[in-house]
Amino acid sequence: MSAGMQPPDGFQLEVKGLDVAYGDCQVLWQAELDVRKGEIVALLGPNGAGKSTLMNTISGLNKPVAGSVTFEGKRIDGLPAHQTVGEGIAHVLERRRLFPFLTVADNVLLGAHNPRARASREETRQRVEALFPLLKARSTQLANSLSGGEQQMVAIARGLMARPKLLMVDEPFLGLSPRMVDEIGTLIKRVRDEEGISVVFIEQNVELALGLADRGFILESGRTILHGPSSELLGSAEVKRIFLGDFAY
Amino acid sequence: MEVIPQLVVSTILLGGLYALIAVGLTLIFGVMRVVNFAHGEFLMLAMYAAFWAFTLLHMDPYLTLFVSLPLFFAVGWVSYRVVMRPVIHASHNAQVFTTVGLSILLQNAALVLFTADAQFLRTDYYTVVLRLGGAVFNLAQTVAFVIAVLATVSLFAFLRWSYTGKIMRATAQDPQVASLMGIDTGRIYALTWAVGITCVGAAGVLLAPIYPVYPTAGLQFVLIAYIAVVLGGLGNMAGALIAAVIIAAVEVIGSYTIGTAWKEVLYLMLFIFVLVVRPAGLFGQRGAEALGT
Numbered sequence: 352m353s354a355g356m357q358p359p360d361g362f363q364l365e366v367k368g369l370d371v372a373y374g375d376c377q378v379l380w381q382a383e384l385d386v387r388k389g390e391i392v393a394l395l396g397p398n399g400a401g402k403s404t405l406m407n408t409i410s411g412l413n414k415p416v417a418g419s420v421t422f423e424g425k426r427i428d429g430l431p432a433h434q435t436v437g438e439g440i441a442h443v444l445e446r447r448r449l450f451p452f453l454t455v456a457d458n459v460l461l462g463a464h465n466p467r468a469r470a471s472r473e474e475t476r477q478r479v480e481a482l483f484p485l486l487k488a489r490s491t492q493l494a495n496s497l498s499g500g501e502q503q504m505v506a507i508a509r510g511l512m513a514r515p516k517l518l519m520v521d522e523p524f525l526g527l528s529p530r531m532v533d534e535i536g537t538l539i540k541r542v543r544d545e546e547g548i549s550v551v552f553i554e555q556n557v558e559l560a561l562g563l564a565d566r567g568f569i570l571e572s573g574r575t576i577l578h579g580p581s582s583e584l585l586g587s588a589e590v591k592r593i594f595l596g597d598f599a600y
Numbered sequence: 601m602e603v604i605p606q607l608v609v610s611t612i613l614l615g616g617l618y619a620l621i622a623v624g625l626t627l628i629f630g631v632m633r634v635v636n637f638a639h640g641e642f643l644m645l646a647m648y649a650a651f652w653a654f655t656l657l658h659m660d661p662y663l664t665l666f667v668s669l670p671l672f673f674a675v676g677w678v679s680y681r682v683v684m685r686p687v688i689h690a691s692h693n694a695q696v697f698t699t700v701g702l703s704i705l706l707q708n709a710a711l712v713l714f715t716a717d718a719q720f721l722r723t724d725y726y727t728v729v730l731r732l733g734g735a736v737f738n739l740a741q742t743v744a745f746v747i748a749v750l751a752t753v754s755l756f757a758f759l760r761w762s763y764t765g766k767i768m769r770a771t772a773q774d775p776q777v778a779s780l781m782g783i784d785t786g787r788i789y790a791l792t793w794a795v796g797i798t799c800v801g802a803a804g805v806l807l808a809p810i811y812p813v814y815p816t817a818g819l820q821f822v823l824i825a826y827i828a829v830v831l832g833g834l835g836n837m838a839g840a841l842i843a844a845v846i847i848a849a850v851e852v853i854g855s856y857t858i859g860t861a862w863k864e865v866l867y868l869m870l871f872i873f874v875l876v877v878r879p880a881g882l883f884g885q886r887g888a889e890a891l892g893t
Contacts, residue, residue, distance in 0.1 A: 410780060432779040442780050450773045457766050464767070465782030513782065 362421075363388040363549055364409070364440075364517055369418035369428075371401075371408050378404045381418070383575040384551070384568050386517065391543055391550045393564035393581070395557060397593070400570040402553045403445060406519050410442035411435035423516070437465040441515035445522045445553075447506040451495035455505055458494050459486060462512030475512055482541060483508045500531035507538065511546070518542060520552040524559065536563050557594050561585050569593060602734035603856070609735040610852045615845035616745035616752075617803060621821055622828035622840040623752050624799030627759075630835030631772040631792040633692075634684070637699040639825065640818025641706035642797050646672060646804020647813040648714060651721045654808075661721065662743065665805045672801025676794030688789055710815035718812040726809065744806035751802055752841060755795070759837070768792055772835070827871050833884020843882060846870070 364386040371379040379401045386392050394402045407413045409420055411432035420428040427438055436442070441462075449458050459479070463472040480486050483504050489497060494505060503523055510518055523539065524532045540563070542548050554560035561567050561581035569577040569590065577589055584590050625639050649668055653659040659667075679702070687698045723740070730737040759765035771778040771788045779785050803821075811817065824847055831846070832839025847867045854866040874882060 412776060412779070432776075433782050433784045436780060436782040444777060444780070448774055448777045450770045450777065452773055453766065453770060457770075460763075461766060461770050461778075461781050461783070468782075509781075 361387055363390075363423055364551075365419075365421045366405070366409065367419050367421075369405065369408060369420070370416040371404055371413055372416050377416070377573070379408070379415075379573045381574060382570065383578070384409075386549050386551055388516075388549055389543060389547055390566065391539065391552075391564045393560035393567040394551060394553045394570065395555070395560055395567050396570035397555070399572075401573040402570055403521055404573075405570065406442065406521055406551070406553065409435075410440060410519065412442075433465075436513050436515075437467050439467070439514070439516035441510035441513040441518050443506045443510045443518070443520040443523070445525065447499070447502040449494035449497075449502055449505055449509070451493070453494060454491050455486060455494055455497070456490040458505055458509050459490075459512055462509035463514070465513055468512060468514040471514065472512070475514055478546070479508050479511050482511070482538065482545070500527050500535070503527065503531075503535055504538070507535075507542070511542065511548070515548060517549045517551065520550065522553050522555075524554060524556070532559070539563065557590060558585070605733055605735040607852055607856060609737060611845065611849040613737070613741045613745045614852060615848035616748040617741075617807065618821070618824050618828060618844035618848055619752055619841045620748035620803040620806070621800055622825040622832075622844050623755060623837060624796035624803075625822075625825050626829045626832070626835060626837050626840040627755070627799070628793060628796035629829065630837065631768055632688070632789050634688075634695050635699065636793075636796070637696065638703035638706060639796075639800055640822030641703045641710075642672070642675070642800045642818070643804040643807070643821055644710060644813070644815065644818035645675070645706065646801040647808040647811075647817055648710065648719075649801075650805040650808035651719050651813045654721050654723075655719075660723065661805055661809050665747070665802060668801050668805045669798055673794045673798045675801070676797030677790055679797065680790045680793040684793060685786070685790070688786070707815050714815065716815060718814045720812055721808045723809050738810075740809045744810065747806055748803065751799060755799065756837065764791070824867070827867065831871060831874055831881055833881035836881070836883050839881060839883035 362385040364384070366382060366384040369379050369382040370377065382401065382405050384394070384405060394405065396402050404413060408415050411430050411434065415428050418428070419426060422438055422440060425438065427435055430438070450461070459476065463469055463475060468475060485501060485504055486508055489501065494502065497505065507520065507523070520539070523535050527535065539550055539552065543550055561584055564581050566580050567578060567584045568575055569584070571593055577584070577587070621643060625636060628634060628636050646668055649671070650661045650664045653664040654661060683698060683702055687694045725739055728739040730739060730742060759769060767778070767783055768788055768791070770781070771783060771785050775785045807821070828840050828843040828847055832841070832843035850867045850870055851863040854863050
């Protein structure tokens, strides 16, 4: 889609020194994340590491205490969520979170609500429908009548309707059958390859995540402790320690 | 005069008015999860608006209606910005105290400004009745009913088919995701509140030629609206509509067969019975108050 401005260091999204707290409870400590244009990046880490909090802070659902989020050269930390999407970041929350009592078509329609996307809504819908044929077949059904995998597809399609330059998906494979996992994985690749949209996704299964992503970021207890190309991380003893425990070496 | 057709006509005419009051209340609850305990006071203000426009400016209440729609939309918008916005993300307790406080404030402001005396708006055509098939229609009640039905149906259509209506339903169902779509949920709450107040404002103007106006006039009607909203299933607009007609039927038939004094006893008994048998209301789904329409 549109070619964004590239900051000098080549990162489309750059998160630096991010501290986030829920009341008195600090969840993120100096968290880091960066994404190059057209990259697929996996955000990994055990339960409660702060992966979702990091994503929510990028999309504006949370406000950081300290640190910066820069997207295409512009500081976006502190922007409310309804404005962040207009900057070109779409966020698909954990457990799909479709509007349960709206039809599939209306869910997809509202995906293009932001002013950047609304003008070209029809054109975007045709492109998204080409990627997700089920949108047409199920358009008049209520969203809560779909299966988990179908809901995930509609949720990603709804995210793409925002004409994002970066798509963030929180646990896209959660609770899906192996066949559906393959299908969603393929779709994420196609979104990047065919539409040129960068993707960040959260996943707990290291092999699955790094098999799909170009690079990975690993969070533990709210800190970014490791990042690098997928091939490097897959062979790393440190990664084995984090996810399997000390006995694994 | 035949009894059965007359009871049916009275039920429908009364039910239409109750529905218009209830529909604004259930809209606000359905989208914002706020119970507006000041709903009756906005009704009272609209009744006074019609009364003063008639007394001072000799404006017919049905003319006042057209002025009251934008006026009460503005009243709703301003009252949201000033009173509700600070508590929209606060606990339910804080919201209850806020709307109850607003209700007391408006009642007492009316008491100071307009005194406690019951006022009557008497148009020339107050006593005009229409006759059809053995039933007698009071003209003011019939007009009120027709406008109430038109308003309710247009609100339904607006929510169901208009783009803004879809945004409102989406916000009701998941405000966090709505904001990720680029929807400014604060504006949607302001709009919802304003539309709900506009409905009750219209209802107040329509009631003014039929019922006396005094500072606590809203209470008797809004009690019925609360019952209709809960009876129909919280946040379920069609349910509130049907429940409004059921309450009207109980009131009309009870008043005829047992006595007017018993009408509250009868519909409150029905209300308690339904809550015991179906706690989620007649058409509500268990847990629906957490999901939206």
